[in-house]
Amino acid sequence: MLLPVVIVKSLIELSFMFIVGRFLLGLLAGANRDNNVFWQLLDVASKPALWITRKISPKLILDQHIPLATSSWLLISWVLVVQYKIELCLEMGIASCQ
Numbered sequence: 408m409l410l411p412v413v414i415v416k417s418l419i420e421l422s423f424m425f426i427v428g429r430f431l432l433g434l435l436a437g438a439n440r441d442n443n444v445f446w447q448l449l450d451v452a453s454k455p456a457l458w459i460t461r462k463i464s465p466k467l468i469l470d471q472h473i474p475l476a477t478s479s480w481l482l483i484s485w486v487l488v489v490q491y492k493i494e495l496c497l498e499m500g501i502a503s504c505q
Contacts (some may be wrong), residue, residue: 408495409492409495409496409499409503409504410413412488412491412492413492413494415488416455416488416489416492418485419485419488420485421452422436422453422455422456422477422481423478423481423482423485425449425452425453425456426431426456426457426474426477426481428449429449429450429453429474430474432445432446432449433446439446453474453477456477457473457474457477457483459477460473460476460477460480461473464476474480492504
């Protein structure tokens with residue numbers, strides 16, 4: 408039961424890092440970010456999480472706010488998954504979680 412929790416936690420962390428990296432590189436690259444190869448890689452990698460957020464969010468939310476909304480729900484879900492992992496480790500014993 409611990410393996411699926413670890414996989415979900417890792418996927419959440421990866422998605423969050425892609426979005427944060429995309430944001431930071433966007434600040435550094437400025438207006439020419441669309442021509443940047445690394446920006447394009449981070450953009451492709453973060454598309455699934457952004458797409459999910461766009462699908463579940465109301466149309467009232469602007470497209471420019473979707474990355475912030477995605478980061479928010481990823482952070483909240485990461486905290487919940489870490490809490491669940493800690494509970495599992497306490498039930499199974501700390502030695503089995505290392």
